[in-house]
Amino acid sequence: MKKHYSILAIGCAGLLLLATTTRSVRNQYGFMVGTPAIKSINALTFGPDGVLFIGDGRSATVFAVDTKDAESAEKATAVDVKNIDQKIAALLGTEVKNITIQDIAVNPKSKHVFCAVQHSDGTPVLLRIDGDKITNVSLNDVPFSMLALTNAPSEDAKDRRGESLRIASISDMGYADGKLMVSGLSNQEFGSTFRSIPFPFSNKQDQASLEIYHAAHGKYETMAPIKTFTTTEIKGKKYLLASYTCTPLVLFPLDELKAGSYVKGRTVAEMGSGNQPLDIITMKKGNDSFLIMANSSRPVFKVKYKSIEAYQGSLTTPVEENFATAGVDFVSLPLTNVIQLDKLDDAQMVILQRRSNGNLDLWTANDRYL
Numbered sequence: 001m002k003k004h005y006s007i008l009a010i011g012c013a014g015l016l017l018l019a020t021t022t023r024s025v026r027n028q029y030g031f032m033v034g035t036p037a038i039k040s041i042n043a044l045t046f047g048p049d050g051v052l053f054i055g056d057g058r059s060a061t062v063f064a065v066d067t068k069d070a071e072s073a074e075k076a077t078a079v080d081v082k083n084i085d086q087k088i089a090a091l092l093g094t095e096v097k098n099i100t101i102q103d104i105a106v107n108p109k110s111k112h113v114f115c116a117v118q119h120s121d122g123t124p125v126l127l128r129i130d131g132d133k134i135t136n137v138s139l140n141d142v143p144f145s146m147l148a149l150t151n152a153p154s155e156d157a158k159d160r161r162g163e164s165l166r167i168a169s170i171s172d173m174g175y176a177d178g179k180l181m182v183s184g185l186s187n188q189e190f191g192s193t194f195r196s197i198p199f200p201f202s203n204k205q206d207q208a209s210l211e212i213y214h215a216a217h218g219k220y221e222t223m224a225p226i227k228t229f230t231t232t233e234i235k236g237k238k239y240l241l242a243s244y245t246c247t248p249l250v251l252f253p254l255d256e257l258k259a260g261s262y263v264k265g266r267t268v269a270e271m272g273s274g275n276q277p278l279d280i281i282t283m284k285k286g287n288d289s290f291l292i293m294a295n296s297s298r299p300v301f302k303v304k305y306k307s308i309e310a311y312q313g314s315l316t317t318p319v320e321e322n323f324a325t326a327g328v329d330f331v332s333l334p335l336t337n338v339i340q341l342d343k344l345d346d347a348q349m350v351i352l353q354r355r356s357n358g359n360l361d362l363w364t365a366n367d368r369y370l
Helices: 002-016 084-092 305-310
Strands: 032-034 043-046 051-056 061-066 099-106 113-119 124-130 133-136 142-148 172-176 179-185 192-198 206-214 219-221 228-234 237-243 248-253 262-264 266-270 277-285 288-295 301-304 338-343 349-354 360-365
Touching (some): 043 172, 051 172, 061 179, 084 113, 084 133, 084 360, 099 349, 172 228, 179 228, 228 277, 228 305, 288 305, 301 305
Antiparallel strands (some): 043 051, 061 142, 113 124, 206 219, 228 237, 237 248, 288 301, 338 349
16 A cells, blocks of 8 residues: 555655646647646536646646546446545545545546545645546646636735635636636635636636625625536526525626626525535436535535526515525425535436435435436
8 A cells, every 4th residue: 555655646746846848749729748737626627528627726727637538438337435535545545634525527528537635735636436446647747738817816815714815716617618617716806706718728818707696695795706606508598607605596697708897697596594505517307407506504406497597586685584595496405415516417416425424425316316
């Protein structure tokens, strides 16, 4: 095991060092080969052809990495890893208390699960999970490109609780229509920001400022970042569908999120205060599509997109009762303590869940929950 860890440690240490030598490779994404200087991994999402986008909040930079995992899988293989935190800790040669699972993302092409882990010594680690097998993904000498976010908070900027604003420059990421979408904070007057970055990367990145009405707080807000988002289409128009801390659910027209724009979202639901949304995905069953949301202090929510489409209003008055809900109806699923989730295919989702017995398991949920 010590030998195994030594090999892994060498690979992980490379993540902390700026690539001193790179060489260009000719492909459609303009990648170079080298070792990306990733300081943290706080968000993952996949793009085309097995390209993995890594959000590094510590350096306020996004990376695109060729995982060489572009082979299509006809059918998704269910994942079932019990006590995954213990197995990852053993792989890294450390204890469970020294690791934090930051994010999981399923490659929509290969259906493989990728997992970002932060070691307490500051080392970010990328892993791949096949069935019940966990392997390290080396980021040494890989094809990649990178882009530093503009107008990111300074490295020493803190919020009123003393937490880093720089880390919050990337709160979630998604990819659609040839663009990497990044939510988070900027150093601008209205801090809540949505960035739209064409891929392959160039010098272009569009940045829009966001405002919402938060009925649980009874006020308009511009400084709290989106915690998690997805995109959807309602009556032929594309929207960003986002949720914030204390769980307002908000629609933003994507065509209005342009460079330099200031956009006020339409709050379609308050899903209960005292809670933080962790992940949003979209699933399908029959003719229905569902929004599935994992939460820090509440069960997993399910919302029919037909209900969102039918709701024409916008919440603009306070929710009077503490922890009460308003707007679009939703269902609380019998799934609690779900920390991460992602879509394996239209009818299956991968769930990282703290079980009632204290175990942390990664497993596959089928369409009985839809």
